[in-house]
Amino acid sequence: MFRHTGKGRTYSHNLKLASILSGVAGVVNITGVLGLNTLTTNVTGHFAFFAEDIFLKNYRMAFVYLLYILFFLLGAFVSSLIMESVSKQKAHTSYVIPISIEIALLLAVSFSTLFIPAGLPSFQTLLSAALLFSMGLQNALVTRISQSVVRTTHLTGLFTDLGIELSQLFFYTTTKDKSLLNKSILLKLIIIICFFTGCIIGGFLYHHFALKTLLLPAGLLLFVLWYDRLVFRYYNLKRKFRNQEV
Numbered sequence: 001m002f003r004h005t006g007k008g009r010t011y012s013h014n015l016k017l018a019s020i021l022s023g024v025a026g027v028v029n030i031t032g033v034l035g036l037n038t039l040t041t042n043v044t045g046h047f048a049f050f051a052e053d054i055f056l057k058n059y060r061m062a063f064v065y066l067l068y069i070l071f072f073l074l075g076a077f078v079s080s081l082i083m084e085s086v087s088k089q090k091a092h093t094s095y096v097i098p099i100s101i102e103i104a105l106l107l108a109v110s111f112s113t114l115f116i117p118a119g120l121p122s123f124q125t126l127l128s129a130a131l132l133f134s135m136g137l138q139n140a141l142v143t144r145i146s147q148s149v150v151r152t153t154h155l156t157g158l159f160t161d162l163g164i165e166l167s168q169l170f171f172y173t174t175t176k177d178k179s180l181l182n183k184s185i186l187l188k189l190i191i192i193i194c195f196f197t198g199c200i201i202g203g204f205l206y207h208h209f210a211l212k213t214l215l216l217p218a219g220l221l222l223f224v225l226w227y228d229r230l231v232f233r234y235y236n237l238k239r240k241f242r243n244q245e246v
Helices: 011-036 044-055 059-087 096-114 121-145 156-168 175-245
Strands: none
Touching: 011 121, 011 175, 044 059, 059 096, 059 121, 096 121, 096 175, 156 175
16 A cells, blocks of 8 residues: 555555554544544644734743644655665665554554643643654645645644545546546545544543553554565565466
8 A cells, every 4th residue: 555656556555554554643633632632634823823912912822833833734744755765776675664664653652641741831831742753744644645636634724625525426428427526425434434433532541541542553664564575575576376277
């Protein structure tokens, strides 16, 4: 689901990518809201809070919201920079480093309260910034791999696109056009459902595990790396056997 790009990328690859990583984003989102009182998967709300605090002359909080916005941007920048650099040597593994950084950040936030009291405002700001950075990483990664077909960390654009495509159902007449439209609608519905499912599961888990709920998305990302490598080895072996038979 990660290794295939360009013409080699199929609808099935995007569907797998969307379902798992939107679930990851959902869990991170609700954990950030419940544990840190911060939206950690998008920056739209932070712009509004930033403008409000500027108006109220609460410059300290305005700076915090600006920091959140910049950390999401920095995550996307770092993810794209790494993928662009690594892809020149190892195109099929350029995604490993950004995902590994995301896993490391989720694990660090999960266990952070064992070392530093969670109630410190500056500490909460740092944890929120780390989660926003990780979601910036993920969003840029998914956007690049899927060629902007999949986005997993925010739903505003998805609902807009979904509304447009649902209206097009009344006008598309050819079988081919309807088939492509139905696939696009299904993909967006899968992202939305998996994001909401991640939020619900994360909400239930938070009451028992607090920030350690982030171990779930970290585990899912580790599984994704393992699964992608396993599938790659399987197809390599299959190709070798075919060549030997010939």
